[in-house]
Amino acid sequence: MPEKFVVVGAGPVGSLAALYAAVRGYHVELYELRPDLRDPATTPLNFTKSINLAISERGVNSLRQTGLTTLVKDVVSSTTPMKGRMLHLRKQGKYVREAQLYDARGKNLLALDRTSLNKTLLDALESMPNVKLFFHHKVVGVDFNKKLAWFERRTPSDPSSRGTEIEISFDFMIGADGAHSAVRYHLMKFTPVAYQQEYIDKLWCQFHVAPSPKDGKYRLPPNYLHIWPQDEAMFIALPNQDQTFTSTLFLTRQGFSDLDAHPDRLVAYFQDKFPAVVPDLIPADELVKQYNENPHLPLITIKCTPYHFSSSGVIVGDAAHAMVPFYGQGMNAGLEDVRVLFDFLDQYPTDRAKALDQYSKVRTPDAHTINDLALRNYREMASDVKSPLYLLRKKIEETLDVYFPGLGFATQYSRVTFSNMPYSEVQRRAAWQARVLNCAVGGLGVGVLGAMWVWGRGGGWARVKRGVLLGCCWIARGVVGVVRGWE
CATH class of the missing domain: 3.50.50.60 (FAD/NAD(P)-binding domain)
Structure with missing residues (x-):
């Protein structure tokens, strides 16, 4: 039986x-x-x-x-495929959108x-x-x-x-x-x-973005996770199949308390922090209504074993x-x-x-x-995505992944999202990868600075080449790290 x-x-x-x-x-x-x-x-x-x-x-x-x-x-x-993030930013006083693909090989996340x-x-x-x-x-x-x-x-x-x-x-x-x-x-x-729980210093409130009244279609490009990154605050929008977006405000508890205490500042806050949300996506009166009617809920993290x-x-x-x-x-x-x-x-x-x-x-x-x-x-979603250093590292990792797959490089995000590799193994590989890249970049920096110093002292080409060679030796240490594996 x-x-x-x-x-x-x-x-x-x-x-x-x-x-x-x-x-x-x-x-x-x-x-x-x-x-x-x-x-x-x-x-x-x-x-x-x-x-x-x-x-x-x-x-x-x-x-x-x-x-x-x-x-x-x-x-x-x-589901609705999302090929990457679409950042909504202000640069030099102008509202801009910047796309960042999730994966160098074109894999999609699916909104559901x-x-x-x-x-x-x-x-x-x-x-x-x-x-x-x-x-x-x-x-x-x-x-x-x-x-x-x-x-x-x-x-x-x-x-x-x-x-x-x-x-x-x-x-x-x-x-x-x-x-x-x-x-x-x-x-x-x-x-x-063994049990551990924590409520982090963030609450969330959900909003609904209706289709455009002009043609009944999406108000934003639908194949992206849209992010308005503001360090301590973040607004996101995910597409639905009915031409709407489900949006979420993440904000500190104190931030929500301040808005609750001064409701007349809500629209101005959104206009300042999240460009083109009000009124392009959500009319001002609708934003206030949804903020007041939808709960402001905590975020919990739990570990046990x-x-x-x-x-x-x-x-x-x-x-x-x-x-x-x-x-x-x-x-x-x-x-x-x-x-x-x-x-x-x-x-x-x-x-x-x-x-x-x-x-x-x-x-x-x-x-x-x-x-x-x-x-x-x-931190990556709300801050790092705006950083040139973050974008440079992402580009290096994706280039090595596509053109030199045998080296075993990939972004941590790609391994977490588009593979079945155990999470703990993803973290080990990311740490190893960071050590190798840091070693290579450090070596390149040593070589360049050494060459500049020698040249500035009139050392001539022979000494400049020795400075560059020293940098190459540091880079070689990084390559040896790749060959030997995750140490």
Whole structure:
């Protein structure tokens, strides 16, 4: 008789975990606190308060590995390709747009509506005979030793009221119930979990950019992630298939407090910091309305380990490693969790405890790494993208990647977004690459300065050439570093 896999949380990560279990023949039950978002009568709660998603290779590959032939096609068909960033800046008092491609080989990031992805996954689950979906069910207790769970079944017409408590048994539970995970809370009663959370000094508020009233089309070029970088503040816009953009303001808590205290300054603030947003994209009165009506929400980052207890339970996605959205990897990392988890379950089909132990050991450094990279990437998006030094280094790395692929160079962003390389390995390669480039640039600088000094003292060509040779020796050290690998 097939084992019973219980998945808690019917978001994209939980739904994918249920699909992975179902295609392997397990009996699957998926429980969700919220109503079925596919019901037309449903106001989908957090789904209207979610920063637009961007799905990249890790997420697409995880969908692909389900083995369901049409799943990737169905998901990708509802995405909008983004080939790079479009920066909106003022230079010498003039408003300019500058495009920066994501990848030297022309790979795209895909803008995606979370609800659309979720509906596709739930539809696939509902078509499978060994899957049952339960909405309006809240976890109130889990005993991972006895493999029992208790849910409060709420009345759909009054989801805020206390409902009937039910008890279920399971062979294996997967918690995919988000940053404030109830499964993680109960898991921590059974195993010593090292846990860390932080609310960063940024809040976010979402805005809607309607199509142009003239022709009903996009108000901006649609195949870009649009960024207004302002160091301590940032405004972004991602395209949707209906010719709209979903935009987000990121600002410090003090910044939001100042705007809240002086609402008459809001429009002027946007006009000063984010050129051409008001009124070109959002009329002034609409901007004020959306700012006041849409919540100003915190950004949390969570790290913990291990992710499992014995052979009976595991947490994935935001339940295990919630992260800030600045690398666009939160959902992608969660979907990749599912693929990696089931790779280990397949590898140890008769020893799930060992599979889960390996999963926690392997996945923890990767999850912690992408959490850290996501935090750092705010600086890249809000500040570094304006820096000539950043652009020069990006150009060097991309040129080496395209014309000398054997050297193993690539931008960190490209490896994170367009490969399935483990995040911790991406970080190791980036550190190695930085050392090599710094050595090469330092050598070139030594050679040039040495030559200038010798020439200035009347040293003649022979000594100038020795100065240049010294610089070449430093560059050679960088090349040796490439040949020897990551030291």
